[in-house]
Amino acid sequence: MLLDQATPEQLREWESQLSQEYDAIVGKKLNLDVTRGKPSADQLDLSDALDGILDGNYVAANGTDTRNYGGIDGIPEAKRLGSDLMSVPADNILVGGNSSLTLMHQTMLTAYYFGLSGADSAWKNIDAPKVICPVPGYDRHFTVCEQLGIEMVTVPMTATGPDMDAVETLVKSDSRIRGMWCVPKYSNPTGVVYTDETVERIAKLGLIAHADFRVFWDNAYAVHDLVKSPATLASVFDLCNKHGTADSVVQFASTSKITHAGAGVAFVAASTTNLNGLKAFLGACTIGPDKVNQLRHARFLPNRDALMGHMAKHAALLQPRFDAVLSALSSAFDGTDLGNWETPEGGYFVSFDTRPGCAKETVRLAAEAGVKLTPAGATFPYGKDPEDRNIRIAPSVPSVDEVVGAMEVFVTCVKLASVRQALTR
Amino acid sequence: MLLDQATPEQLREWESQLSQEYDAIVGKKLNLDVTRGKPSADQLDLSDALDGILDGNYVAANGTDTRNYGGIDGIPEAKRLGSDLMSVPADNILVGGNSSLTLMHQTMLTAYYFGLSGADSAWKNIDAPKVICPVPGYDRHFTVCEQLGIEMVTVPMTATGPDMDAVETLVKSDSRIRGMWCVPKYSNPTGVVYTDETVERIAKLGLIAHADFRVFWDNAYAVHDLVKSPATLASVFDLCNKHGTADSVVQFASTSKITHAGAGVAFVAASTTNLNGLKAFLGACTIGPDKVNQLRHARFLPNRDALMGHMAKHAALLQPRFDAVLSALSSAFDGTDLGNWETPEGGYFVSFDTRPGCAKETVRLAAEAGVKLTPAGATFPYGKDPEDRNIRIAPSVPSVDEVVGAMEVFVTCVKLASVRQALTR
Numbered sequence: 001m002l003l004d005q006a007t008p009e010q011l012r013e014w015e016s017q018l019s020q021e022y023d024a025i026v027g028k029k030l031n032l033d034v035t036r037g038k039p040s041a042d043q044l045d046l047s048d049a050l051d052g053i054l055d056g057n058y059v060a061a062n063g064t065d066t067r068n069y070g071g072i073d074g075i076p077e078a079k080r081l082g083s084d085l086m087s088v089p090a091d092n093i094l095v096g097g098n099s100s101l102t103l104m105h106q107t108m109l110t111a112y113y114f115g116l117s118g119a120d121s122a123w124k125n126i127d128a129p130k131v132i133c134p135v136p137g138y139d140r141h142f143t144v145c146e147q148l149g150i151e152m153v154t155v156p157m158t159a160t161g162p163d164m165d166a167v168e169t170l171v172k173s174d175s176r177i178r179g180m181w182c183v184p185k186y187s188n189p190t191g192v193v194y195t196d197e198t199v200e201r202i203a204k205l206g207l208i209a210h211a212d213f214r215v216f217w218d219n220a221y222a223v224h225d226l227v228k229s230p231a232t233l234a235s236v237f238d239l240c241n242k243h244g245t246a247d248s249v250v251q252f253a254s255t256s257k258i259t260h261a262g263a264g265v266a267f268v269a270a271s272t273t274n275l276n277g278l279k280a281f282l283g284a285c286t287i288g289p290d291k292v293n294q295l296r297h298a299r300f301l302p303n304r305d306a307l308m309g310h311m312a313k314h315a316a317l318l319q320p321r322f323d324a325v326l327s328a329l330s331s332a333f334d335g336t337d338l339g340n341w342e343t344p345e346g347g348y349f350v351s352f353d354t355r356p357g358c359a360k361e362t363v364r365l366a367a368e369a370g371v372k373l374t375p376a377g378a379t380f381p382y383g384k385d386p387e388d389r390n391i392r393i394a395p396s397v398p399s400v401d402e403v404v405g406a407m408e409v410f411v412t413c414v415k416l417a418s419v420r421q422a423l424t425r
Numbered sequence: 426m427l428l429d430q431a432t433p434e435q436l437r438e439w440e441s442q443l444s445q446e447y448d449a450i451v452g453k454k455l456n457l458d459v460t461r462g463k464p465s466a467d468q469l470d471l472s473d474a475l476d477g478i479l480d481g482n483y484v485a486a487n488g489t490d491t492r493n494y495g496g497i498d499g500i501p502e503a504k505r506l507g508s509d510l511m512s513v514p515a516d517n518i519l520v521g522g523n524s525s526l527t528l529m530h531q532t533m534l535t536a537y538y539f540g541l542s543g544a545d546s547a548w549k550n551i552d553a554p555k556v557i558c559p560v561p562g563y564d565r566h567f568t569v570c571e572q573l574g575i576e577m578v579t580v581p582m583t584a585t586g587p588d589m590d591a592v593e594t595l596v597k598s599d600s601r602i603r604g605m606w607c608v609p610k611y612s613n614p615t616g617v618v619y620t621d622e623t624v625e626r627i628a629k630l631g632l633i634a635h636a637d638f639r640v641f642w643d644n645a646y647a648v649h650d651l652v653k654s655p656a657t658l659a660s661v662f663d664l665c666n667k668h669g670t671a672d673s674v675v676q677f678a679s680t681s682k683i684t685h686a687g688a689g690v691a692f693v694a695a696s697t698t699n700l701n702g703l704k705a706f707l708g709a710c711t712i713g714p715d716k717v718n719q720l721r722h723a724r725f726l727p728n729r730d731a732l733m734g735h736m737a738k739h740a741a742l743l744q745p746r747f748d749a750v751l752s753a754l755s756s757a758f759d760g761t762d763l764g765n766w767e768t769p770e771g772g773y774f775v776s777f778d779t780r781p782g783c784a785k786e787t788v789r790l791a792a793e794a795g796v797k798l799t800p801a802g803a804t805f806p807y808g809k810d811p812e813d814r815n816i817r818i819a820p821s822v823p824s825v826d827e828v829v830g831a832m833e834v835f836v837t838c839v840k841l842a843s844v845r846q847a848l849t850r
Contacts, residue, residue, distance in 0.1 A: 041493075262716050285524075
């Protein structure tokens, strides 16, 4: 199916066929949901040993009674877990509560109102500070900026990471640029792993950006590989040290998609300056994070091998679901002009770009046929996809059969929306 | 010992005796700490059944899989626990993470920057909003205001609660008053329970205060009684409803001094308006609190009787320590003009007021004799006690013998500091 070369007659014929197929699907009264980037119950079961793992021993290796107050930056064995996960020295890691989003919010709020390196560095000191957002991206990143009233400037995501020419031009030409969001591995939603060149160019932004510029490096899928020999992500920590830009990147991660999504442990990895800035803020917010849960996680995942072995079990559950999505897209759209997608080797999403102007209608058609998709536009700031193209597919929760069923609907809806739009030109 | 009536000769004699006693104490090289309002290891042991209590069953009564994401306001059984603790309907309760301080900080930050009832209600919209702080009070409350740049106005704490004449005058005369901190039961540090009249006058502040005025009602010691028939705290929730001021009070509590201090569950109780304002903020910060730990707590404390039975075990451990403090104060200072104190029936502190100008010197002398006390001034905003009188004693962590030893030092230091000061007049 190549719409750009089709005659009006062909389009009308396709429309008629597809409408019949679609009506047949609606008649099935499906109820499927591929909206949520969260683990399935089977995945959560993998970590059920967490509750009870302490066996009455609540004392950390350094003698800390994890049950009591204190320890704003976490216990040493939890920092070790963070180090295994993020490949950053444990000394540069702060361990928080159950949510890396909370740590990101707190870090950006600190940068904005209080300054990560003293009051003079607060972004609010200038009019209209701006943050670069590669798009499509993660809606919750955008929400943080929106709540704080921080202007978002978009740059395109490519198959190698953010369009770095665009990023560098912005950073050089606009002194109000103060930050940038990144999901460097299995990017949400496109599934791309930033190439070594991209990571190094990001590490060098600190050389050309304002001193208070910070990259928010949300490494949410650091060890969330689906394939045996996945692409590796270069160490932005090492590259920043190489280029003398250690303060310009703050990294985040969590065990949310490793153990129990809502009851895990979250981490920040950063320079001493940034950690001190964040701790100054946290010191007024809390007497300390839940160290008991940190200890549970440290005992459950005692070293890097245990962590990677555990992730292989997740991959075994996730891979057939991703295969179902990708083979459906491939057989429906290879060689057509109906859409584009990446083939992620990890993470939680497949991102599909329809022809311009077809995403909303595709999502609407799918909803009416009983398949819930993430709202079109959600992957853009303020929910507005300027070309109305991007749709995020999250196959982790439904069963493989359900994913297969949802993709049959999805494919039909993309085709129908595309053909109907082509007919109006 | 009545210093005001003593002759210089008497004072000199006392000073000489006390100096000898003090030197003897210094020679013992003690190492005691009565600074920290936190549970002892014995108290923490009472809740060690928490880890493992779920026995593989992570599903809440309403079917929620607590392991996964979501549920920004907590699971129903955790709201029930909050209701048992705070005597407020479960529908008015939001359950957070491990720290009520975090919830207080988030609520005040929301009130200040974003508004609890819409953007127009944000305190930052006016120049220099102010918050009333009864003193002596809790240093971490003051730190929240200090970090947010909110001016603190002090009013005296009395044996019935804050000086309500002073509070009402402030609220009526200064339209920039936007909030007030309260620890209504076993007040930190004086141990006072607000009387019914005080609570009703606080509930009526909403009738005379600015619409955006909020009382931050930190009910940290709601069930932390040391005696069998303790004074009861009137329900500010009911009284606010009676007077039509439901939005004017936001209540906080946690299980920090019920189960494991650093790994408990925290609660907000508030009107729908305030809860919605807070949830709007939280929605950008987190996908939800740790519901697994909420479920553990709900199972561990399944009803109000279980909660009160559990608190009786805490009281059995705490009461001898408080008795040691109070009997030492009583036998040393009854009938003297050396200081004043309340006799708390619960909570974590005994607060002692020296003669004006003697607190810092007492704390210094005690430190040199090996007894660590909370820094003088810590119970006042910016750490500045204008009369240099108040010292907070926290006897929960040391053993009874250690408390007895620490109080011998304390009493001697108070006397010595007082006599030496009297000699300079």
